[in-house]
Amino acid sequence: xxxxxxxxxxxxxxxxxxxxxxxxxxxxxxxxxxxxxxxxxxxxxxxxxxxxxxxxxxxxxxxxxxxxxxxxxxxxxxxxxxxxxxxxxxxxxxxxxxxxxxxxxxxxxxxxxxxxxxxxxxxxxxxxxxxxxxxxxxxxxxxxxxxxxxxxxxxxxxxxxxxxxxxxxxxxxxxxxxxxxxxxxxxxxxxxxxxxxxxxxxxxxxxxxxxxxxxxxxxxxxxxxxxxxxxxxxxxxxxxxxxxxxxxxxxxxxxxxxxxxxxxxxxxxxxxxxxxxxxxxxxxxxxxxxxxxxxxxxxxxxxxxxxxxxxxxxxxxxxxxxxxxxxxxxxxxxxxxxxxxxxxxxxxxxxxxxxxxxxxxxxxxxxxxxxxxxxxxxxxxxxxxxxxxxxxxxxxxxxxxxxxxxxxxxxxxxxxxxxxxxxxxxxxxxxxxxxxxxxxxxxxxxxxxxxxxxxxxxxxxxxxxxxxxxxxxxxxxxxxxxxxxxxxxxxxxxxxxxxxxxxxxxxxxxxxxxxxxxxxxxxxxxxxxxxxxxxxxxxxxxxxxxxxxxxxxxxxxxxxxxxxxxxxxxxxxxxxx
Amino acid sequence: xxxxxxxxxxxxxxxxxxxxxxxxxxxxxxxxxxxxxxxxxxxxxxxxxxxxxxxxxxxxxxxxxxxxxxxxxxxxxxxxxxxxxxxxxxxxxxxxxxxxxxxxxxxxxxxxxxxxxxxxxxxxxxxxxxxxxxxxxxxxxxxxxxxxxxxxxxxxxxxxxxxxxxxxxxxxxxxxxxxxxxxxxxxxxxxxxxxxxxxxxxxxxxxxxxxxxxxxxxxxxxxxxxxxxxxxxxxxxxxxxxxxxxxxxxxxxxxxxxxxxxxxxxxxxxxxxxxxxxxxxxxxxxxxxxxxxxxxxxxxxxxxxxxxxxxxxxxxxxxxxxxxxxxxxxxxxxxxxxxxxxxxxxxxxxxxxxxxxxxxxxxxxxxxxxxxxxxxxxxxxxxxxxxxxxxxxxxxxx
Numbered sequence: 001x002x003x004x005x006x007x008x009x010x011x012x013x014x015x016x017x018x019x020x021x022x023x024x025x026x027x028x029x030x031x032x033x034x035x036x037x038x039x040x041x042x043x044x045x046x047x048x049x050x051x052x053x054x055x056x057x058x059x060x061x062x063x064x065x066x067x068x069x070x071x072x073x074x075x076x077x078x079x080x081x082x083x084x085x086x087x088x089x090x091x092x093x094x095x096x097x098x099x100x101x102x103x104x105x106x107x108x109x110x111x112x113x114x115x116x117x118x119x120x121x122x123x124x125x126x127x128x129x130x131x132x133x134x135x136x137x138x139x140x141x142x143x144x145x146x147x148x149x150x151x152x153x154x155x156x157x158x159x160x161x162x163x164x165x166x167x168x169x170x171x172x173x174x175x176x177x178x179x180x181x182x183x184x185x186x187x188x189x190x191x192x193x194x195x196x197x198x199x200x201x202x203x204x205x206x207x208x209x210x211x212x213x214x215x216x217x218x219x220x221x222x223x224x225x226x227x228x229x230x231x232x233x234x235x236x237x238x239x240x241x242x243x244x245x246x247x248x249x250x251x252x253x254x255x256x257x258x259x260x261x262x263x264x265x266x267x268x269x270x271x272x273x274x275x276x277x278x279x280x281x282x283x284x285x286x287x288x289x290x291x292x293x294x295x296x297x298x299x300x301x302x303x304x305x306x307x308x309x310x311x312x313x314x315x316x317x318x319x320x321x322x323x324x325x326x327x328x329x330x331x332x333x334x335x336x337x338x339x340x341x342x343x344x345x346x347x348x349x350x351x352x353x354x355x356x357x358x359x360x361x362x363x364x365x366x367x368x369x370x371x372x373x374x375x376x377x378x379x380x381x382x383x384x385x386x387x388x389x390x391x392x393x394x395x396x397x398x399x400x401x402x403x404x405x406x407x408x409x410x411x412x413x414x415x416x417x418x419x420x421x422x423x424x425x426x427x428x429x430x431x432x433x434x435x436x437x438x439x440x441x442x443x444x445x446x447x448x449x450x451x452x453x454x455x456x457x458x459x460x461x462x463x464x465x466x467x468x469x470x471x472x473x474x475x476x477x478x479x480x481x482x483x484x485x486x487x488x489x490x491x492x493x494x495x496x497x498x499x500x501x502x503x504x505x506x507x508x509x510x511x512x513x514x515x516x517x518x519x520x521x522x523x524x525x526x527x528x529x530x531x532x533x534x535x536x537x538x539x540x541x542x543x544x545x546x547x548x549x550x551x552x553x554x555x556x557x558x559x560x561x562x563x564x565x566x567x568x569x570x571x572x573x574x575x576x577x
Numbered sequence: 578x579x580x581x582x583x584x585x586x587x588x589x590x591x592x593x594x595x596x597x598x599x600x601x602x603x604x605x606x607x608x609x610x611x612x613x614x615x616x617x618x619x620x621x622x623x624x625x626x627x628x629x630x631x632x633x634x635x636x637x638x639x640x641x642x643x644x645x646x647x648x649x650x651x652x653x654x655x656x657x658x659x660x661x662x663x664x665x666x667x668x669x670x671x672x673x674x675x676x677x678x679x680x681x682x683x684x685x686x687x688x689x690x691x692x693x694x695x696x697x698x699x700x701x702x703x704x705x706x707x708x709x710x711x712x713x714x715x716x717x718x719x720x721x722x723x724x725x726x727x728x729x730x731x732x733x734x735x736x737x738x739x740x741x742x743x744x745x746x747x748x749x750x751x752x753x754x755x756x757x758x759x760x761x762x763x764x765x766x767x768x769x770x771x772x773x774x775x776x777x778x779x780x781x782x783x784x785x786x787x788x789x790x791x792x793x794x795x796x797x798x799x800x801x802x803x804x805x806x807x808x809x810x811x812x813x814x815x816x817x818x819x820x821x822x823x824x825x826x827x828x829x830x831x832x833x834x835x836x837x838x839x840x841x842x843x844x845x846x847x848x849x850x851x852x853x854x855x856x857x858x859x860x861x862x863x864x865x866x867x868x869x870x871x872x873x874x875x876x877x878x879x880x881x882x883x884x885x886x887x888x889x890x891x892x893x894x895x896x897x898x899x900x901x902x903x904x905x906x907x908x909x910x911x912x913x914x915x916x917x918x919x920x921x922x923x924x925x926x927x928x929x930x931x932x933x934x935x936x937x938x939x940x941x942x943x944x945x946x947x948x949x950x951x952x953x954x955x956x957x958x959x960x961x962x963x964x965x966x967x968x969x970x971x972x973x974x975x
Contacts, residue, residue: 010672385651469684472651473742475671476678477698477749487697488686574687575731 011480014386021390024377028397030433031449035412036404042258042415056259066243070263073224073239076155080162081219088167088215091312092174094305096181097204099297101306107175109313112320114168115553117510117527120546121161122232123539124323125152129160132333134322140333153235161229164319166222167312170215177211181293213278217271224267225405227513232534240264241513244407248517254415261408272403320550327544342540343548349536350529356548359526362440363509363556366447370504373448374398374455375497379489382463383471384481402453406513409450414517417442438520446518447508455500462496463489494567502560506553601662602627602785603753608647608657610640617643618654619809625753625802628783630776632796635806636832641789644806645755648787650674662752677746677784681758683738685730691717691741692726698749716744719778736767743775747782754779756788760795772799793833797821805829827964830872837878837928838960839871847968849959851926854911857888857954862968869967870960875906877956878930881949882940890951896927898944905932907942909950 046052060066091110095103113121128135129152138147150156185207189199205212227241234242240260248257326332330339345352377398381391401409417437421428436442466489474484490497512527519525526549533542603625610618617640625631633641646652648659650671658667666674685694696713717723720740722733730738739759746754756775760768776799779786790796796803797817805813805820805828813825824830827838842849847861849871856871897908911926930950932942942948959968 010670012670013672014670467682467684469680469682470686472649472671473678473680473684473745474697475651476649476674476676476746476751476755478672478675479698480672488688491688571688574729 010478013384013475013481017380017384017386017481020376021380021384021387021394024373024380024394025390025397027373027445028394028449031445032397032400034433035409035416038415038419039258039261039408039412042255043262045255047253047255056255057263059256060259060263065238066260069238069240069243069260072155072237073241073264074267076158076162076230076239077220077223079155079159080166080223081216083159083163084166084170084219085212085216087308087312088170089174089212090305090308091167092171092178094309095171096175096178097293097295098302098305099295100302100309102309106309106313109316110171111168112316112550113165115506115510115557116320116550117512117530117546118161118165118226118228119232119512119527119530119534119542120228120323120550121165121319122157122229123530123534123543123546124319124326125157125161125233126539127322127326127332127543128318129157137333140336153233154237157233157235158230158237158239161233162223162226164316165226165229166219167316169218169222173215173218174208174211177208177214179292181207183291183293186293210278210281214275217275221268221271221405225264225407225513227407227516228531231531241405241407244411245516248411248414257411258415261405261411264405265403265408268405269403323543324547327540327547329540332540342544345529345541345545348529348533348538348541350532350541350545351524352529355524355529356526356545356552358440358523359509359549360552362443362447362515362525363505363552365440365444366451366508367501367505369444370448370451370455370508371497371501374452374500375459375493378456378459378463379485382460383466383489385471398456399453401449401451404450406450406511407516409446410514410517413442413446413514417518437518438523440523443515443518443523443525444508446514447504447511450511450514451504451507454503458496458500458503459493462493466492492571495564495571498560498564498567502557502564505556505560509549509553509556602629603648603787604660604663605644605648606658606660608644608654608659610643610647610652610654617809618647621657621806621809621811623804623811623814625785625787627785628780630779630786630788630799630801632800632803633787633789633806634791634793634796634803634833637791639806640809641791641806642757645757645787645789648753649676649678649755675749675752677749677751677754679739679742679746679754679756679759681762683730683735683742683762685738685742685745687730690727690729691722691733694730694741695745695748697745713744713748716748717741719747720744720774734767735763736771739763739771740774743778747778747784752785754784754786756786758789758791761790761792768795775799797833805832807832823966824958825966827870827872827960827966830958830960830966835875835929835931837873837875839873839926839928842869842871843867844869844959854891855888856952856957858957858959858968859955860968862959868962870962871952872958872960873928873952873956875929875931877953878909878928879951879953880907880930880932880936880940880942881951883949889954889957890949893928893948893950895942895944895946895948898942904934905937905942906930907932907948909948911950 043056044051044053046055091106094100095107125133127133129150130136131149133152134140136147136149136152138144141147152160181204185203186199189203194202225241227245230237230239230242231245238246240263244257244260244264247253247260327342328338328340329336330341351358377394381395381398384391416431417433419431420434422431436445470488471481471484474481474488510527512531515525516528516531519528526545530542530545530549533539533545603623605621605623608618608621609616621640621644623631633644635641643652647654648661650659650666650669650673654667658665660666661674661676685691686697689697692710692713695716696709699709699712714723714726717726720743722737722740722744725733725737725741730741733741739762743759759775760771763771772795775786775788788796788799797820800817802814802816803820804811807826807828813820813829815823815825820829821833824833824836830836831838839851842851842856844858844862844867845865847858849856849858849862849869862869891911893909893911895907896910897906899906899908907930909928909930911928928950932940940948958966961967
């Protein structure tokens, strides 16, 4: 036996991991906990900072217009959810359980609304169904019999636009639910003599039950908290989101704004909790021994499904093409000759191309910081063994942003970062965080926190697929954790990392709700410019700016998709001879 | 090989520092560990001599993998200490312990070639890329995979992957090798050959090795000594022959191999009585009049047509006869006085015997036959009512 020493030279991982975990906790504290704390303080105090208890809430519910706004919000959320779910289900069903051609095309078209600021849907609907809209005017008088006024402004317009808006996330959730099927269940049902409708009710639907409820909760929450659509087509139909904006930006009533945002937060939180509770009950329907279902050809069904997908895609395309058409038309509806003059934003409010490039930069930085924070945190939570309590805390904090509407995040940020002093127990202390106000960094942090959970969960799922013993194996070889991370973990998770970056870019580019309170005249943003131009009645440049945002997102998405595909190809090389 | 643990001759006198003592190899002292207040390891101590191959065997949930992870530093014990090469490493993280680990899942990095995997732990230790490459190639050669150096793990068979994992674990010259069920994911044939290969390498490098397994055949064939664990405690630590021949508790006897347990015998000196049958024991039991259980392996039960000229014989009928390839399993029912005295207990004395095909054809035995059965005195084991073995000639285990 050689006298090998028991000890080996090594780098102790513990201090570095402690620092990283502390960094992650600090980020979530400053970016999430402190702003929410300020929000809670604001809704319990008056404009002078005196504690008033539930007075603000009493004021909210006794003001008829505000209470009505709550009812309106609930109503349009429910109706849009009901309007969006059946077509979304049929669409997802067609893409997973039939043999129709062009599935990839349909899938991409369905995702289009995700790339746009939500105002685009409103602007486009105005051009279709508004007072001078294509449909309302009977194709500009060419087809007078078509000229119907659907009374767009108000709940009708909101519900139509929101139904299109929530179509992509519902389709995505239902696609996942329908893809996780077990062919053995269908074979068993058939061998027991069940007919097609019976199989649908007894096997298909129960299998996607959770997907449907989850999609419903997501739809409801998205509509309930959306600001862009009601801002454009709501007219006098006030909802909570526009009321918050009015209170804060119009009347500078921060305390009431905070109160409304807490009222808005409650149903969202309930939906979030209910969804998580259902998810836990649903686990384990499909296991590793399941055999995926391969759809069989059925001419009648496939034809019907194909026709439906074509219709749904046409609606989405029509909305986008209308916006494009409107942005190019010289003087709607009188002179429709094409011009690029609306793309020259010099004469309009909002900041023009400066704002556009600011948005691109912000989206790029958000993609960088967001990916680093979410993947890094997920790595620490999933793959390190020390500091169990800290990792648990990071995990819980990472899930919270999913329940937070963008308006609430933005409002909480302005409360925390725009006040020069904190008053603690009657004493005033200077707020060091106020220096961040009006900086690009704050906008980026706001976006990262707003979209944190989806990135974190994607990273977690990718990391969980890796062998749990990789880290132990590397440790026993005296390789420090960061070297293993760089050489093994990161390369193996590269496709997921690229997906996360793409998600952060596209979401940050299109978002308006969180950043509308945070932009300053020196740092304008494209999506905010859309709101401001539309507010000023400049619909055509608003449409033009929306189109630019969509174009930037499509290009960015294409780049990310290409990179992701290359990364996946590299992974295939490791598996095949 | 040292047999007696718990001597503690100063191996841990200089915590955190390599102590110069003859106490090399691995030493685990009084380790306790619980998860969420459920004890997983209770006061586990063992000493593995340098160059020794020890298997830890037990049913699932007995704490064997936790013990290995404590030795590796992947779990911190609640109390007790771990010494490697004479130095206390209880507070030292895995990276500083100099342990090589081979996992059930291989845990090879799928994005690195076999060569890169083996070289993974060599980066910092040696300087010069060419010498690292040289060493990694040598190790791959050692496990017979030099020609697969540039392949990715996904392109190798399970057995090949585990050999790469073995080479990777051995590359930084660890002072002990820990194997966590390394063969259980493999086919029977591959498992057989890899058993030999692991032992060959371990002997050749003279490395101390601890392997966790739930496969008793693996433990019996590979170990110098083996540990049997039960409910978080170390039940027996001895050579495979001793564990098979002289199990220290009823649990060990039952867990390893097949065993007949004959209940309810009254001990009187070196004789056990049950319903008129007197069985002579290998050694006198301490307490006269106490109730003991006799145990004997099926292959140790002797069968004959005539009365044996010896003691410990009685008559039985063959209730069942089952062919099992290597031999016949007979289920025997004892007759004579026993039958009268089965006072509602277990319905008479049943025992199983393993008969070689040759002997079976010599005796021309079939189901329903009456045969003479003999329980050779030196092959009998006695268990007291608390399940511990009693009355060994050479003294029982702790």
